[in-house]
Amino acid sequence: MEKSSADKYRELAVSTVIVLFSLMIALILGAFLFAVAGANPLRAYGVMLAQPLSGMFGLTEMMVRAAPLMLVGLGIAIAFRSGILNIGGEGQIMLGVVFGTAVGLALPNLPKPLLIAAVFLAAFVGGGLWGGIAGWMRAYLNVNEILSTVMLNYIAVQVYQYLLRGPMIDPNEVAYGTGVPQTALLSENARLIRYIQGFRLHSGLLIAIALAVVVFLFLWKTTVGYRMRAVGAEPKAATYAGMNVKHNLVLAMVLSGGFAGMAGAIEVMGVHHRAMESISAGYGFSGIVVALFGGLHPLGIVPSSMVFGLLIVGADMMQRAVDVPASIILAIQGLIIVAIVSSNLFLKNPKMRDKVFSLLGGRKIAERDPEGGRT
């Protein structure tokens, strides 16, 4: 028993090292980008990483960003664990926003808890539907899910913009002739509680954390979660054990899309109180980084989404302070993905692992007897 739990901790240590190492590499490479953009990288990073933590505004905004990131990240982790990649978070968020807002506007007088639950459910259905299409196409038509989810993103954008400009537009915008593409405001009952006067921090974060625990329990403590992980880990063996791989792929994408949809609902009910253009701010893609950074584990995704919330808020502040566009954070996110993926490969090589370990003072594992324990 001892040996294996030691192994477990070592694995955990390895993945933590991988993650921190790649963050470091990404930040170092990012420094070059700052230099090219004509800013002092140290100062830029100083502002980006420290300023949000030094005031109430930064702290609350960080958590406001973390909530949708967490939900998208959870969905991505479910999909990855089930052996299917979901790059369609953006589209699924939009569908979630559409379904959620429609229900919110249609039933403005429901009691608050009921209405909020109804909006979440509707958003889950919307996102799940969009994800489910890609899952179904993968399972039954063998369409690569990376292509289909990306393509579905484009379709979702068009549908979304059409709805905001046509059927779902705020009647006032039409009446006054301003024509801003957004829906009417949701009733008070459909708004998440805000905790601190003057700040946007809302109960969505707590809901997201609760859902992270639910996802953890689901994946590791239920039969359905066990089956989904089995299908993801080795579809062949899963088939031989009687599991239906196709059903599970569809289910994984429905759940994954549903979580992205709920991220949309959180933005609507917690932040904007209506559906509007560019509501997602790239959460669908950033969520992938959050999930990878969190080790595709729900309990890693909670802190990981905080880190990325911090980066996003920090990037905004940095933009004002050193005059470099905040979109540089997208480049840094990209670098983090590249760094995580490549350091994963790098450290999967046992010899490399050993070097890292001996640097860290751990014991060797590479030069294990190849037949060790094989008797």
Added chain:
Amino acid sequence: MAEIIDRLEMNHITKRFPGVLALDDVTIHLRKGEILALLGENGAGKTTLMNVLYGLYHQDEGSVLINGQEVQIYEPLDALKRGIGMVHQHFMLVPNLTVLENIALGMYQHSEFKLDLERVRGRVKEVAERYNLSVKPDAYIWQLSVGEQQRVELVKVLTLGANVLILDEPTAALTPQQTDALIDLLRQTVLQDTSIIFISHKLNEVKAISDRVAVLRNGKLVFDGNTADHSAADLAEKMAGREIKYPKIQKKDEYGVPILQVQNVWADGDQEGTDSLQGLSVEVRAGEIVGVAGVSGNGQRELADAINGIRKIKEGRIVLDGEDISNHSPQQIIDRGMGYIPEDRLHEGTIPRFSVRENLIMKDYRRAPLSKALFLRKGEIDSRSESLVKAFNVKTPDIQTSCASLSGGNIQKVILAREITRKPKALLAAYPIRGLDIGASEYVHNQLIQAREEGMAVLLISEELDELLDLCDRIAVMYEGKILDVLPREECTKQELGLLMAGVAHGKE
């Protein structure tokens, strides 16, 4: 070109891994023109010893001498320069390159920028003629059979100038016919200035091929002597460190009702327009083991998949204990009482990344007491897994260890534990001892016999005639998607089975 190795010595080699003494003062010698078999169970240290010689590891103590001179081998390149080449158990060939290109990969070129394939062609031709090893230089690897690929590996190593060849379980992927061909070929090879170290745990091969045999057990050299002076049973005993009994079934006079009936089944092959099963019929009664003999690739895999609902059948019927299960889903078939030990134990039988515990519940996780409503019950699962690991003697640090880190024999025990304790009505075992050492094979066979005693209907797919003759009440011979004949065990001879497996029907020549 390296100098000819007249005498190779590995003296007092000791190699430690954390917590394990992998090699303990092992000394072996090899003379020119000799075939030395390195025999031992999995984990005995055979591969480690050879990895030391090939430079993949460096010994902690001891020395390697070539022609009396001590040499230091720190990496495979050092070994190759001195004329030591190794063919690994899994071929190291690039399928999308031609034979020549693959051989060129390992060679030093004169120029960094120009690939001189013609020079390689010349070398290959030279080697092929000298050793009488024909290869098709311009064929792509993927076009070649496993036997041909093996020949390419041999040519590759010989082309690099090796005159000591290390072959790590070279017959693991070969059919019996290919194995015979390889043995002939190796015999010819040593007529030249070459010697061979042959790693194996198959006794009949060792007997057939080697001049001398060294037996390793738990990292120690326990025996070194002339092969001809010792019987196979003798060697088996030395290898296992105890007497090995090849389990055999006891004759029965009565069998139960037919449990598994495959009736005139047709199924598609993987290539379009071909039929892998062509009107196949076979029947297994309760308490009976029926063997399916045949050279692999004659539809055995498809038969196993069809019975388990993984492959659709076009015509015919499959009946399990009176119920038609043709084209039912795998889950339905499992629920009706089918057990299955698949051919590929690592990817079909288990999920390598999952723990032993998670692999043990793969077929029962949805049932009480392992789960309640939607939730897995950790306590029940843990105690069931612990008791199965104990009952089936699975050697694993604990139930949380991933299956990928277990040996083949222990993975097979995990699968057996899972399948047999479900008490299926019928049990299908496909090549259950392929790649396992004697001890593990003995265990698997005893379990299958036990299943027969408990009244299961066992269908055993195999190409090892000894296995079939020891275990089966009746043997069905499969050829090109059909059963040519079903023979009671008492009426079978190896010769007859061999002819039938080659497609020569009963009674005619």
